[in-house]
Amino acid sequence: MEIYLVQHGDAKSEEEDVQRPLSDKGKEETGRVAEALGKVGIRAKHIMHSGKLRAKETAEIYSKHFGPSEAREMLGLAPNDNPIMAKEFLESAKEPVMLVGHMPHLSKLASLLITGNPDQDTIQFHMGGVVCLEKDVKWRVKWAVTPEIIPFPIKELFPRGKDRKSRS
16 A cells, blocks of 8 residues: 655745745645646545645645545644654555655654654655655555656646647
8 A cells, every 4th residue: 555745845934924834836846746646647545734734735735636535634743743643544544645744753754664763764855745655564665756856847748739849
């Protein structure tokens, strides 16, 4: 079974907006990655987020491209939460799940799943990007996609017919 761990997209600073919604850059980058993965058939039955606005907005962007699914809040995904609760949720899941959260929680969760030690740094997350973990006997990294890997909107990466533009 596959799970997807997502660090929220780039957010406004606390000085700019205390709620810290996604910045324009965060919305654009997250949308680009979500659209590209949706086009290649990546799906998550459940998309869970921490409840913080930046994570909620990121989850909603992914839910548009990963459907049918809805973005819902889940306890245990805040930046400094213990990753045990999320680990137990993921290990009981029967269908692909996406968790949208924050650092350092996501890093600790991934390390806990892969090595059994939440303090062993195993994966570098990127805002708006996705890390796919797969479990057969044990958890392992299957793939990761960051906004830097998808540098253009999907329409520019895969143009069709008369709209095709040459890239040099």
